[in-house]
Amino acid sequence: MFLEQDQPLFIHTFGRAIRITAVFQTADDTNHYLDSNPEQGILACYDPLIFVARNNDLGFKIGN
Numbered sequence: 001m002f003l004e005q006d007q008p009l010f011i012h013t014f015g016r017a018i019r020i021t022a023v024f025q026t027a028d029d030t031n032h033y034l035d036s037n038p039e040q041g042i043l044a045c046y047d048p049l050i051f052v053a054r055n056n057d058l059g060f061k062i063g064n
Helices: 025-037
Strands: 010-013 017-018 022-024 040-046 049-052
Touching: 010 040, 017 049, 022 025, 025 040, 025 049
Parallel strands: none
Antiparallel strands: 010 017, 022 049, 040 049
16 A cells, blocks of 8 residues: 555654555565665564655654
């Protein structure tokens, strides 16, 4: 599943919110996507979902 600009999805980690660009259910689908998009990488895996984000996205600070 590819997320459009108007479909924001974020993962909160280490006090930051990082935007997810795609979500997959299989490693094969993820690898195929990443082969075509080297500027993106896997951010998190929550079985069975694999979340992809831009490699240079440092997110934004959340909380205090």
